[in-house]
Amino acid sequence: MSDSVAPIRVLVADDQRVTREGLMLLVGLNEGMEVVAGASDGAEAVALSQEHRPDVVLMDLAMPGTDGLTATRTLREIAPGTAVLVLTTYADDASVFPALRAGAKGYLTKDAGADEIERAIRAVHGGRIWMDPVVQERLVAAVTSGLPPQSETVPDSAPSTSPITTPEPSRPVRDVPAPLPERLTAREAEVLALIGQGLSNAEIGERLYLSRATIKTHINRIFAKTGVRDRAQAVRYAHRNRLVD
Known part of the structure:
Protein backbone atom coordinates (compact mmCIF):
# COMPACT_ATOMS: atom_id res chain seq x y z
CA MET A 1 0.00 0.00 0.00
CA ALA A 141 -37.85 -11.79 1.81
CA ALA A 142 -39.11 -8.26 2.41
CA VAL A 143 -38.74 -7.31 -1.25
CA THR A 144 -40.34 -10.47 -2.61
CA SER A 145 -43.23 -10.49 -0.16
CA GLY A 146 -43.77 -6.77 0.17
CA LEU A 147 -43.66 -7.18 3.96
CA PRO A 148 -40.85 -7.51 6.51
CA PRO A 149 -40.15 -11.22 7.07
CA GLN A 150 -41.50 -12.65 10.28
CA SER A 151 -38.83 -13.75 12.73
CA GLU A 152 -40.27 -17.22 13.17
CA THR A 153 -40.92 -18.18 9.53
CA VAL A 154 -37.40 -18.87 8.24
CA PRO A 155 -37.36 -22.59 7.35
CA ASP A 156 -34.50 -24.93 8.18
CA SER A 157 -33.84 -25.12 4.45
CA ALA A 158 -33.16 -21.37 4.18
CA PRO A 159 -30.68 -20.68 1.35
CA SER A 160 -27.04 -20.06 2.15
CA THR A 161 -24.84 -17.41 0.57
CA SER A 162 -22.37 -20.14 -0.39
CA PRO A 163 -23.02 -23.41 -2.24
CA ILE A 164 -23.85 -26.38 -0.05
CA THR A 165 -25.02 -29.88 -0.65
CA THR A 166 -28.72 -30.61 -0.42
CA PRO A 167 -29.41 -31.06 3.29
CA GLU A 168 -30.63 -34.37 4.58
CA PRO A 169 -33.34 -34.49 7.24
CA SER A 170 -31.91 -33.10 10.44
CA ARG A 171 -31.36 -35.31 13.43
CA PRO A 172 -31.50 -34.39 17.12
CA VAL A 173 -28.26 -33.94 19.01
CA ARG A 174 -29.58 -35.06 22.34
CA ASP A 175 -32.73 -34.97 24.40
CA VAL A 176 -33.58 -31.46 25.55
CA PRO A 177 -35.51 -30.59 28.69
CA ALA A 178 -39.18 -29.65 28.59
CA PRO A 179 -40.40 -27.05 29.06
CA LEU A 180 -37.56 -25.25 27.31
CA PRO A 181 -36.17 -22.04 28.85
CA GLU A 182 -37.12 -18.61 27.46
CA ARG A 183 -39.61 -20.06 24.94
CA LEU A 184 -36.81 -21.63 22.92
CA THR A 185 -37.90 -24.01 20.19
CA ALA A 186 -36.52 -27.55 20.17
CA ARG A 187 -34.25 -26.64 17.26
CA GLU A 188 -32.94 -23.54 19.07
CA ALA A 189 -32.26 -25.65 22.16
CA GLU A 190 -30.26 -28.10 20.01
CA VAL A 191 -28.21 -25.27 18.53
CA LEU A 192 -27.64 -23.74 21.97
CA ALA A 193 -26.55 -27.12 23.35
CA LEU A 194 -23.96 -27.42 20.58
CA ILE A 195 -22.73 -23.89 21.27
CA GLY A 196 -22.36 -24.99 24.87
CA GLN A 197 -20.18 -27.87 23.68
CA GLY A 198 -17.88 -25.37 21.97
CA LEU A 199 -18.82 -26.11 18.36
CA SER A 200 -18.44 -23.43 15.66
CA ASN A 201 -21.27 -22.38 13.35
CA ALA A 202 -19.84 -24.53 10.57
CA GLU A 203 -19.59 -27.56 12.87
CA ILE A 204 -23.15 -27.05 14.12
CA GLY A 205 -24.38 -26.82 10.53
CA GLU A 206 -22.64 -30.08 9.65
CA ARG A 207 -24.04 -31.83 12.73
CA LEU A 208 -27.63 -30.70 12.04
CA TYR A 209 -27.42 -30.73 8.22
CA LEU A 210 -28.32 -27.04 8.03
CA SER A 211 -26.79 -24.13 6.14
CA ARG A 212 -24.54 -21.67 7.93
CA ALA A 213 -27.02 -18.88 7.26
CA THR A 214 -29.77 -20.88 8.94
CA ILE A 215 -27.53 -21.56 11.94
CA LYS A 216 -26.85 -17.82 12.24
CA THR A 217 -30.60 -17.17 12.14
CA HIS A 218 -31.15 -19.62 15.00
CA ILE A 219 -28.29 -18.09 17.00
CA ASN A 220 -29.69 -14.59 16.58
CA ARG A 221 -33.07 -15.79 17.84
CA ILE A 222 -31.42 -17.54 20.78
CA PHE A 223 -29.55 -14.35 21.71
CA ALA A 224 -32.74 -12.31 21.47
CA LYS A 225 -34.79 -14.72 23.59
CA THR A 226 -32.21 -15.42 26.28
CA GLY A 227 -30.68 -11.96 26.51
CA VAL A 228 -27.11 -13.21 26.08
CA ARG A 229 -24.83 -10.86 24.18
CA ASP A 230 -22.00 -13.06 22.99
CA ARG A 231 -20.95 -16.67 22.54
CA ALA A 232 -19.28 -16.92 25.94
CA GLN A 233 -22.51 -15.90 27.67
CA ALA A 234 -24.40 -18.41 25.51
CA VAL A 235 -22.07 -21.21 26.66
CA ARG A 236 -22.67 -20.29 30.31
CA TYR A 237 -26.42 -20.09 29.70
CA ALA A 238 -26.47 -23.54 28.10
CA HIS A 239 -24.64 -25.09 31.07
CA ARG A 240 -26.71 -23.20 33.62
CA ASN A 241 -29.93 -24.49 32.06
CA ARG A 242 -28.58 -28.06 31.75
CA LEU A 243 -28.70 -28.15 27.96
CA VAL A 244 -25.18 -29.58 28.06
CA ASP A 245 -24.19 -32.69 29.97
Whole structure:
Protein backbone atom coordinates (compact mmCIF):
# COMPACT_ATOMS: atom_id res chain seq x y z
CA MET A 1 0.00 0.00 0.00
CA SER A 2 1.32 3.44 -0.90
CA ASP A 3 2.27 5.70 1.99
CA SER A 4 0.31 8.49 0.31
CA VAL A 5 -3.00 6.68 0.81
CA ALA A 6 -4.74 7.96 3.93
CA PRO A 7 -5.81 5.27 6.40
CA ILE A 8 -9.47 4.53 7.01
CA ARG A 9 -10.33 6.32 10.24
CA VAL A 10 -12.61 4.21 12.44
CA LEU A 11 -14.54 4.98 15.63
CA VAL A 12 -15.85 2.07 17.71
CA ALA A 13 -19.04 2.52 19.76
CA ASP A 14 -20.02 -0.21 22.23
CA ASP A 15 -21.13 0.08 25.86
CA GLN A 16 -19.25 -3.05 26.96
CA ARG A 17 -15.68 -2.01 27.67
CA VAL A 18 -14.13 -5.40 26.95
CA THR A 19 -15.94 -5.65 23.62
CA ARG A 20 -15.13 -2.05 22.68
CA GLU A 21 -11.43 -2.32 23.49
CA GLY A 22 -11.21 -5.71 21.78
CA LEU A 23 -12.74 -4.31 18.60
CA MET A 24 -10.46 -1.27 18.72
CA LEU A 25 -7.44 -3.56 18.94
CA LEU A 26 -8.73 -5.86 16.20
CA VAL A 27 -9.51 -3.02 13.77
CA GLY A 28 -6.22 -1.27 14.50
CA LEU A 29 -4.26 -4.35 13.45
CA ASN A 30 -5.58 -4.07 9.88
CA GLU A 31 -3.28 -2.45 7.35
CA GLY A 32 -4.58 0.92 6.24
CA MET A 33 -6.91 1.40 9.21
CA GLU A 34 -6.61 3.75 12.17
CA VAL A 35 -8.85 3.70 15.26
CA VAL A 36 -9.41 7.31 16.26
CA ALA A 37 -11.67 6.85 19.31
CA GLY A 38 -13.93 4.57 21.32
CA ALA A 39 -17.38 5.53 22.61
CA SER A 40 -19.45 3.92 25.37
CA ASP A 41 -22.86 5.14 24.16
CA GLY A 42 -24.57 6.86 21.26
CA ALA A 43 -24.20 10.39 22.59
CA GLU A 44 -20.46 9.94 23.02
CA ALA A 45 -20.25 8.39 19.54
CA VAL A 46 -21.83 11.51 18.06
CA ALA A 47 -19.63 13.88 20.08
CA LEU A 48 -16.42 12.01 19.25
CA SER A 49 -17.44 11.78 15.60
CA GLN A 50 -17.73 15.56 15.47
CA GLU A 51 -14.30 15.85 17.06
CA HIS A 52 -12.40 13.19 15.10
CA ARG A 53 -14.35 13.00 11.81
CA PRO A 54 -14.02 9.24 11.31
CA ASP A 55 -14.64 7.64 7.94
CA VAL A 56 -16.51 4.70 9.52
CA VAL A 57 -18.29 4.26 12.84
CA LEU A 58 -18.59 0.66 14.04
CA MET A 59 -21.86 1.03 15.95
CA ASP A 60 -23.56 -1.20 18.51
CA LEU A 61 -27.33 -0.69 18.71
CA ALA A 62 -28.20 -1.69 22.28
CA MET A 63 -26.48 0.93 24.44
CA PRO A 64 -27.77 2.77 27.52
CA GLY A 65 -28.80 6.39 27.24
CA THR A 66 -28.60 7.37 23.59
CA ASP A 67 -28.76 4.11 21.67
CA GLY A 68 -27.01 3.28 18.42
CA LEU A 69 -30.13 3.76 16.34
CA THR A 70 -30.55 7.37 17.49
CA ALA A 71 -26.84 8.01 17.05
CA THR A 72 -26.93 6.60 13.51
CA ARG A 73 -29.82 8.86 12.61
CA THR A 74 -28.01 11.88 14.05
CA LEU A 75 -24.77 11.10 12.21
CA ARG A 76 -26.64 10.82 8.93
CA GLU A 77 -27.79 14.41 9.44
CA ILE A 78 -24.64 16.06 10.82
CA ALA A 79 -21.89 13.91 9.28
CA PRO A 80 -23.18 12.47 5.99
CA GLY A 81 -19.62 11.62 4.97
CA THR A 82 -19.28 9.16 7.85
CA ALA A 83 -20.48 5.63 7.10
CA VAL A 84 -22.13 3.74 9.96
CA LEU A 85 -21.51 -0.01 10.10
CA VAL A 86 -23.77 -1.66 12.68
CA LEU A 87 -22.16 -4.46 14.68
CA THR A 88 -24.72 -5.78 17.13
CA THR A 89 -26.07 -8.92 18.75
CA TYR A 90 -29.45 -9.12 17.03
CA ALA A 91 -30.59 -9.54 13.45
CA ASP A 92 -34.35 -9.49 14.07
CA ASP A 93 -36.76 -7.30 12.09
CA ALA A 94 -37.09 -4.81 14.95
CA SER A 95 -33.34 -4.15 14.79
CA VAL A 96 -32.42 -4.52 11.12
CA PHE A 97 -35.01 -2.39 9.35
CA PRO A 98 -34.92 0.63 11.70
CA ALA A 99 -31.10 0.66 11.49
CA LEU A 100 -31.15 0.67 7.70
CA ARG A 101 -33.83 3.35 7.63
CA ALA A 102 -31.72 5.41 10.05
CA GLY A 103 -28.90 5.42 7.52
CA ALA A 104 -26.62 2.47 8.36
CA LYS A 105 -24.53 1.40 5.36
CA GLY A 106 -23.74 -2.03 6.73
CA TYR A 107 -25.08 -4.52 9.25
CA LEU A 108 -23.16 -7.31 10.99
CA THR A 109 -23.91 -9.51 13.96
CA LYS A 110 -21.34 -10.04 16.71
CA ASP A 111 -20.49 -13.55 15.62
CA ALA A 112 -18.81 -12.03 12.54
CA GLY A 113 -15.15 -12.95 12.19
CA ALA A 114 -12.25 -10.52 12.03
CA ASP A 115 -11.92 -10.93 8.26
CA GLU A 116 -15.59 -10.16 7.69
CA ILE A 117 -15.42 -7.06 9.89
CA GLU A 118 -12.39 -5.84 7.94
CA ARG A 119 -14.10 -6.43 4.58
CA ALA A 120 -17.25 -4.69 5.78
CA ILE A 121 -15.32 -1.61 6.94
CA ARG A 122 -13.54 -1.36 3.60
CA ALA A 123 -16.80 -1.85 1.73
CA VAL A 124 -18.81 0.87 3.47
CA HIS A 125 -15.83 3.23 3.33
CA GLY A 126 -15.76 2.64 -0.42
CA GLY A 127 -19.42 3.58 -0.75
CA ARG A 128 -20.73 0.04 -0.95
CA ILE A 129 -23.31 -1.74 1.18
CA TRP A 130 -22.34 -4.72 3.34
CA MET A 131 -24.88 -7.03 4.94
CA ASP A 132 -24.66 -10.09 7.13
CA PRO A 133 -26.01 -13.13 5.17
CA VAL A 134 -28.97 -13.41 7.56
CA VAL A 135 -29.82 -9.74 6.97
CA GLN A 136 -29.57 -10.30 3.21
CA GLU A 137 -32.12 -13.09 3.49
CA ARG A 138 -34.49 -10.82 5.41
CA LEU A 139 -34.14 -8.05 2.84
CA VAL A 140 -34.81 -10.44 -0.02
CA ALA A 141 -37.85 -11.79 1.81
CA ALA A 142 -39.11 -8.26 2.41
CA VAL A 143 -38.74 -7.31 -1.25
CA THR A 144 -40.34 -10.47 -2.61
CA SER A 145 -43.23 -10.49 -0.16
CA GLY A 146 -43.77 -6.77 0.17
CA LEU A 147 -43.66 -7.18 3.96
CA PRO A 148 -40.85 -7.51 6.51
CA PRO A 149 -40.15 -11.22 7.07
CA GLN A 150 -41.50 -12.65 10.28
CA SER A 151 -38.83 -13.75 12.73
CA GLU A 152 -40.27 -17.22 13.17
CA THR A 153 -40.92 -18.18 9.53
CA VAL A 154 -37.40 -18.87 8.24
CA PRO A 155 -37.36 -22.59 7.35
CA ASP A 156 -34.50 -24.93 8.18
CA SER A 157 -33.84 -25.12 4.45
CA ALA A 158 -33.16 -21.37 4.18
CA PRO A 159 -30.68 -20.68 1.35
CA SER A 160 -27.04 -20.06 2.15
CA THR A 161 -24.84 -17.41 0.57
CA SER A 162 -22.37 -20.14 -0.39
CA PRO A 163 -23.02 -23.41 -2.24
CA ILE A 164 -23.85 -26.38 -0.05
CA THR A 165 -25.02 -29.88 -0.65
CA THR A 166 -28.72 -30.61 -0.42
CA PRO A 167 -29.41 -31.06 3.29
CA GLU A 168 -30.63 -34.37 4.58
CA PRO A 169 -33.34 -34.49 7.24
CA SER A 170 -31.91 -33.10 10.44
CA ARG A 171 -31.36 -35.31 13.43
CA PRO A 172 -31.50 -34.39 17.12
CA VAL A 173 -28.26 -33.94 19.01
CA ARG A 174 -29.58 -35.06 22.34
CA ASP A 175 -32.73 -34.97 24.40
CA VAL A 176 -33.58 -31.46 25.55
CA PRO A 177 -35.51 -30.59 28.69
CA ALA A 178 -39.18 -29.65 28.59
CA PRO A 179 -40.40 -27.05 29.06
CA LEU A 180 -37.56 -25.25 27.31
CA PRO A 181 -36.17 -22.04 28.85
CA GLU A 182 -37.12 -18.61 27.46
CA ARG A 183 -39.61 -20.06 24.94
CA LEU A 184 -36.81 -21.63 22.92
CA THR A 185 -37.90 -24.01 20.19
CA ALA A 186 -36.52 -27.55 20.17
CA ARG A 187 -34.25 -26.64 17.26
CA GLU A 188 -32.94 -23.54 19.07
CA ALA A 189 -32.26 -25.65 22.16
CA GLU A 190 -30.26 -28.10 20.01
CA VAL A 191 -28.21 -25.27 18.53
CA LEU A 192 -27.64 -23.74 21.97
CA ALA A 193 -26.55 -27.12 23.35
CA LEU A 194 -23.96 -27.42 20.58
CA ILE A 195 -22.73 -23.89 21.27
CA GLY A 196 -22.36 -24.99 24.87
CA GLN A 197 -20.18 -27.87 23.68
CA GLY A 198 -17.88 -25.37 21.97
CA LEU A 199 -18.82 -26.11 18.36
CA SER A 200 -18.44 -23.43 15.66
CA ASN A 201 -21.27 -22.38 13.35
CA ALA A 202 -19.84 -24.53 10.57
CA GLU A 203 -19.59 -27.56 12.87
CA ILE A 204 -23.15 -27.05 14.12
CA GLY A 205 -24.38 -26.82 10.53
CA GLU A 206 -22.64 -30.08 9.65
CA ARG A 207 -24.04 -31.83 12.73
CA LEU A 208 -27.63 -30.70 12.04
CA TYR A 209 -27.42 -30.73 8.22
CA LEU A 210 -28.32 -27.04 8.03
CA SER A 211 -26.79 -24.13 6.14
CA ARG A 212 -24.54 -21.67 7.93
CA ALA A 213 -27.02 -18.88 7.26
CA THR A 214 -29.77 -20.88 8.94
CA ILE A 215 -27.53 -21.56 11.94
CA LYS A 216 -26.85 -17.82 12.24
CA THR A 217 -30.60 -17.17 12.14
CA HIS A 218 -31.15 -19.62 15.00
CA ILE A 219 -28.29 -18.09 17.00
CA ASN A 220 -29.69 -14.59 16.58
CA ARG A 221 -33.07 -15.79 17.84
CA ILE A 222 -31.42 -17.54 20.78
CA PHE A 223 -29.55 -14.35 21.71
CA ALA A 224 -32.74 -12.31 21.47
CA LYS A 225 -34.79 -14.72 23.59
CA THR A 226 -32.21 -15.42 26.28
CA GLY A 227 -30.68 -11.96 26.51
CA VAL A 228 -27.11 -13.21 26.08
CA ARG A 229 -24.83 -10.86 24.18
CA ASP A 230 -22.00 -13.06 22.99
CA ARG A 231 -20.95 -16.67 22.54
CA ALA A 232 -19.28 -16.92 25.94
CA GLN A 233 -22.51 -15.90 27.67
CA ALA A 234 -24.40 -18.41 25.51
CA VAL A 235 -22.07 -21.21 26.66
CA ARG A 236 -22.67 -20.29 30.31
CA TYR A 237 -26.42 -20.09 29.70
CA ALA A 238 -26.47 -23.54 28.10
CA HIS A 239 -24.64 -25.09 31.07
CA ARG A 240 -26.71 -23.20 33.62
CA ASN A 241 -29.93 -24.49 32.06
CA ARG A 242 -28.58 -28.06 31.75
CA LEU A 243 -28.70 -28.15 27.96
CA VAL A 244 -25.18 -29.58 28.06
CA ASP A 245 -24.19 -32.69 29.97
